[in-house]
Amino acid sequence: MPRKNSIVTKLILVITLSSVLIFAVTLGYNYYQSRMILERELENNAHNLVSSLVYRVETELMSVAKVAEGVARSLETSKHSEQELLALLRTTVEKNPEMYGSGIAFEPYAFSAESRLYAPYYYREKGRIAFSRLDKSYRYVPYLYWDWYQIPRELGKPEWSEPYFDEGAGNILMATCSVPFYGGTGATKRLRGIVTADISLDALTELISSVRILRSGYAALLSRNGMILAHPLKGAIMNETFFSIGESRNDPSLRELGKKMVRGESGFILYNSLMGVRSWLYYAPVRSTGWTLAVVFPEEELLENVKQLSMTMAAMGFFGLMLLVSAVVHIARTIIKPLELLADATDEIAAGNFDVVMPSVASDDEVGVLAHDFQVMAASLKDYIKNLTETTAAKERIQSELKVATHIQESLLPRLFPPFPNHPEFEIYASMVPAKEVGGDFYDFFFIDDYNLLFLIGDVSDKGVPAALYMMVTKTLLKSEGQRLGEPDKILSSVNKILAADNDSCMFTTVFCAILDVRTGEVRFANAGHNPPLIIESGDVRYLAVKPGLMLGPMAGTVYGTERISLKPGDMLFLYTDGVTEAINQQEELYGERQLLKALLLAPKGDVSGMVHYISAEVSRHAAGAPQSDDITMLAIKMTDNTMGIESARSGA
Amino acid sequence: MVVVALFLFLLSFSLAAEEMILKHATFMPLWSPQAQFAGYYVALDKGIYARYGIALKILESGPGNFPDQALKEGKADFAILWLTTAIKCRAAGMKLVNLAQIIQKSSLMLVSKKSAGIRTVADMDGKKVGLWVGDLSIPPLVLFAKHHIKVQAVPQSHTVNLFLRGGIDVASAMWFNEYHTIYSSGVDFDELNVVSFSGEGMNFPEDGIYTMEQGLHKDPALAEAFVAASLEGWRYAFAHPDEALDIVIKYMREAKVPANRVHQKWMLDRMRDLLVTGTRQEPPGHLDEQDYGYVGRVMQEAGLIRNYPDYNDFAWRADAEKK
Numbered sequence: 001m002p003r004k005n006s007i008v009t010k011l012i013l014v015i016t017l018s019s020v021l022i023f024a025v026t027l028g029y030n031y032y033q034s035r036m037i038l039e040r041e042l043e044n045n046a047h048n049l050v051s052s053l054v055y056r057v058e059t060e061l062m063s064v065a066k067v068a069e070g071v072a073r074s075l076e077t078s079k080h081s082e083q084e085l086l087a088l089l090r091t092t093v094e095k096n097p098e099m100y101g102s103g104i105a106f107e108p109y110a111f112s113a114e115s116r117l118y119a120p121y122y123y124r125e126k127g128r129i130a131f132s133r134l135d136k137s138y139r140y141v142p143y144l145y146w147d148w149y150q151i152p153r154e155l156g157k158p159e160w161s162e163p164y165f166d167e168g169a170g171n172i173l174m175a176t177c178s179v180p181f182y183g184g185t186g187a188t189k190r191l192r193g194i195v196t197a198d199i200s201l202d203a204l205t206e207l208i209s210s211v212r213i214l215r216s217g218y219a220a221l222l223s224r225n226g227m228i229l230a231h232p233l234k235g236a237i238m239n240e241t242f243f244s245i246g247e248s249r250n251d252p253s254l255r256e257l258g259k260k261m262v263r264g265e266s267g268f269i270l271y272n273s274l275m276g277v278r279s280w281l282y283y284a285p286v287r288s289t290g291w292t293l294a295v296v297f298p299e300e301e302l303l304e305n306v307k308q309l310s311m312t313m314a315a316m317g318f319f320g321l322m323l324l325v326s327a328v329v330h331i332a333r334t335i336i337k338p339l340e341l342l343a344d345a346t347d348e349i350a351a352g353n354f355d356v357v358m359p360s361v362a363s364d365d366e367v368g369v370l371a372h373d374f375q376v377m378a379a380s381l382k383d384y385i386k387n388l389t390e391t392t393a394a395k396e397r398i399q400s401e402l403k404v405a406t407h408i409q410e411s412l413l414p415r416l417f418p419p420f421p422n423h424p425e426f427e428i429y430a431s432m433v434p435a436k437e438v439g440g441d442f443y444d445f446f447f448i449d450d451y452n453l454l455f456l457i458g459d460v461s462d463k464g465v466p467a468a469l470y471m472m473v474t475k476t477l478l479k480s481e482g483q484r485l486g487e488p489d490k491i492l493s494s495v496n497k498i499l500a501a502d503n504d505s506c507m508f509t510t511v512f513c514a515i516l517d518v519r520t521g522e523v524r525f526a527n528a529g530h531n532p533p534l535i536i537e538s539g540d541v542r543y544l545a546v547k548p549g550l551m552l553g554p555m556a557g558t559v560y561g562t563e564r565i566s567l568k569p570g571d572m573l574f575l576y577t578d579g580v581t582e583a584i585n586q587q588e589e590l591y592g593e594r595q596l597l598k599a600l601l602l603a604p605k606g607d608v609s610g611m612v613h614y615i616s617a618e619v620s621r622h623a624a625g626a627p628q629s630d631d632i633t634m635l636a637i638k639m640t641d642n643t644m645g646i647e648s649a650r651s652g653a
Numbered sequence: 654m655v656v657v658a659l660f661l662f663l664l665s666f667s668l669a670a671e672e673m674i675l676k677h678a679t680f681m682p683l684w685s686p687q688a689q690f691a692g693y694y695v696a697l698d699k700g701i702y703a704r705y706g707i708a709l710k711i712l713e714s715g716p717g718n719f720p721d722q723a724l725k726e727g728k729a730d731f732a733i734l735w736l737t738t739a740i741k742c743r744a745a746g747m748k749l750v751n752l753a754q755i756i757q758k759s760s761l762m763l764v765s766k767k768s769a770g771i772r773t774v775a776d777m778d779g780k781k782v783g784l785w786v787g788d789l790s791i792p793p794l795v796l797f798a799k800h801h802i803k804v805q806a807v808p809q810s811h812t813v814n815l816f817l818r819g820g821i822d823v824a825s826a827m828w829f830n831e832y833h834t835i836y837s838s839g840v841d842f843d844e845l846n847v848v849s850f851s852g853e854g855m856n857f858p859e860d861g862i863y864t865m866e867q868g869l870h871k872d873p874a875l876a877e878a879f880v881a882a883s884l885e886g887w888r889y890a891f892a893h894p895d896e897a898l899d900i901v902i903k904y905m906r907e908a909k910v911p912a913n914r915v916h917q918k919w920m921l922d923r924m925r926d927l928l929v930t931g932t933r934q935e936p937p938g939h940l941d942e943q944d945y946g947y948v949g950r951v952m953q954e955a956g957l958i959r960n961y962p963d964y965n966d967f968a969w970r971a972d973a974e975k976k
Binding site for chain 2: 139140141144153238242255258
């Protein structure tokens with residue numbers, strides 16, 4: 001299982017969610033657009049359908065109306081006898097199969113002065129033409145008071161009646177077109193009667209009822225009063241008006257819609273149909289009668305295909321998504337698997353096991369390159385570690401040898417203080433701190449006879465092991481030649497001569513060599529290129545002015561001169577190497593001779609070791625942690641006013 | 654009243670026990686089946702008449718059927734007539750008797766489209782006014798006479814199409830019927846101006862139950878039972894309006910009359926308003942003597958009748974006779 005934060009999980013999450021989002025947006029947009037297009041097309045279709053239906057209804061109605069009009073005009077233009085009238089009427093019904101019946105109803109006494117009412121009527125009955133007298137058949141209410149007579153009479157224009165059931169004619173739905181006709185002209189013009197033409201609406205309502213739209217869509221016909229003439233709600237036909245249905249359903253919107261319809265408007269709206277289904281309705285008037293023809297498209301069925309398409313797309317999308325997810329999982333796995341193996345292997349490497357075998361990656365993609373690089377890296381690391389181990393071992397060996405060398409070098413320098421407890425007439429103290437394990441600085445002091453103390457300080461050029469070796473040689477030579485010759489200039493000349501003889505490495509040493517007569521305090525000294533020492537006498541400190549002299553080693557035959565000074569009791573000589581004055585701090589500023597001079601002025605003069613430690617501390621303070629670059633060596637010697645030592649030395653000798 | 658109730662209870666009890674001796678009777682309403690007569694159809698359908706010992710037959714009515722003639726000819730034992738019609742008949746010598754006054758108020762109105770600008774009776778002067786043929790035109794004629802105006806009377810059929818098409822300016826309408834038919838044809842109530850007779854000081858009570866004096870004297874118990882059963886039918890209809898509408902529509906379909914339930918509901922609701930008048934203390938069915946006198950006087954003044962009978966001769970009450 002991939003971990004919670006693994007790349008696989010992240011990849012799947014991000015890709016899946018993005019895909020779902022993109023897909024959902026696309027699908028939604030597609031659905032919305034399809035719907036829009038569908039609705040636009042629907043309006044056109046509905047308009048065309050209604051127009052064609054209206055046209056067919058109008059055609060039928062108009063043909064009948066025209067015939068009635070023709071009869072009326074003919075009655076106005078020529079006088080007819082009763083026979084001619086009946087023949088005209090009968091022919092009219094015979095010649096017009098779409099006509100159910102036709103009659104001519106006269107105003108009182110308009111046909112004949114003898115009889116008040118006269119209304120012949122021909123109609124179809126069982127395929128034959130039958131005759132009736134409406135003035136006789138309407139027993140209770142004279143024809144004068146029927147809508148088909150009254151309305152055109154009062155309005156003075158042709159009118160279609162509200163549809164009605166004619167019980168005498170087998171209970172068929174009828175409508176009557178009534179056309180008034182007149183006699184006389186101008187001021188004498190008066191109504192003579194009404195020509196009627198009946199049509200059965202059964203054929204029309206059947207035509208409209210036969211319209212099937214989608215599965216449950218339908219067409220409907222409403223009268224001018226909103227009466228339902230054709231509608232799938234059979235019980236409502238001729239019983240309910242659009243308004244009474246609106247009232248019974250407590251739906252004021254239906255009433256508003258109905259009012260628009262009976263006003264003769266046309267429109268296209270989404271509404272809840274009388275069948276209780278959310279539907280698109282297109283309605284338009286039938287002009288000649290003021291009726292309304294409507295077609296109803298159930299929205300759900302209309303959108304069924306779009307919905308189905310959307311569902312199919314959604315299903316495809318879902319499976320596509322699944323495929324995508326599994327592809328992502330697969331790819332992620334193929335990337336992640338070697339990565340995981342690699343990670344396991346590198347864990348081993350991290351733990352120090354360089355012999356681990358890298359997983360072999362067949363592909364030469366980035367992962368393959370990575371695996372190969374890891375393989376190379378592991379090998380390089382392995383070699384490197386091996387070298388490092390060897391080097392470290394060698395270094396450790398040298399280190400331990402150097403440690404031994406340090407010990408040896410340290411043990412060569414006199415380190416026991418006070419070195420001459422039986423010589424209280426002077427005090428001497430020295431210290432050497434090498435910059436590396438072994439140093440090139442050195443000092444020494446020893447009695448060459450009972451009263452003459454030789455003390456010296458030296459600095460070999462270069463540092464480290466070569467300097468240490470050279471220093472050993474120099475120091476040893478100085479000691480042996482010091483004891484043999486007993487004068488500084490001679491000692492230096494002799495040692496220089498020896499050193500210069502085989503100086504292939506071109507090394508050299510500076511040495512300040514002095515001999516103190518402990519009885520008198522007289523110091524004889526010679527300098528081989530070393531820094532001039534400081535003399536501290538009666539509270540004053542100054543650099544001793546010495547002849548510079550050439551350092552030992554580079555040139556055979558150098559001659560040195562002996563100089564003398566006299567130390568009174570309490571006077572001191574301070575010898576040092578350039579490690580003191582050239583000590584640098586972090587800013588690479590030298591400690592310098594002036595600072596050394598000042599430090600010595602301030603240094604406690606009581607005892608030499610204290611003074612050396614003080615200067616040492618001052619130099620450390622100056623360096624402030626900067627690494628020591630050169631050996632630091634100091635030697636201080638002080639004459640005391642104590643002569644006891646001479647006695648004891650003498651007695652000791 | 655207690656005595657009467659007890660009597661009726663005993664009567665119904667004994668009749669229920671002996672169903673065989675039902676008295677046959679006939680009844681003609683004013684018009685074809687509709688909720689205007691819901692009480693009678695419900696009483697018939699729910700067996701209330703039978704419970705009161707009457708095997709009732711409701712005669713066909715409507716165009717060409719005249720209840721007053723049916724009473725006169727003996728075709729109907731009982732009939733519904735307007736008070737004005739009944740007074741006119743009685744004044745003409747026909748011995749009919751008011752057994753119960755069902756509609757206590759006038760539901761007649763004159764309706765015009767607001768666009769015609771006819772707000773008062775005076776505005777109708779010279780206008781085309783639709784009037785029903787026969788006795789139903791009595792109140793409007795009286796009203797016009799009172800206001801000294803002359804209208805162009807156009808005979809109005811039983812549809813409102815002539816009015817809807819603009820053939821007449823003013824139409825006669827019953828509050829419970831045509832007024833709603835106009836509404837159901839897409840004309841809102843607020844698009845109409847209405848002059849109602851009850852508001853014009855002509856609150857003529859309308860539907861009442863009538864019988865011939867002769868028959869009544871022969872069998873007063875039958876008349877009493879018929880009235881009691883009819884009133885019970887009305888009470889039942891108002892208590893169970895849906896069932897009452899079902900029953901009415903059933904009879905309408907049998908009579909092949911277009912049946913519109915919303916319209917019949919409107920009618921039944923209005924009948925409730927017209928039957929049960931809040932201000933009157935009398936039980937339903939009572940004919941107020943003052944109303945009677947007023948109608949008679951107005952008709953007399955309008956020259957429709959010369960004289961009208963005494964209230965006690967005209968209105969017969971079972972309890973009054975027993976007292």
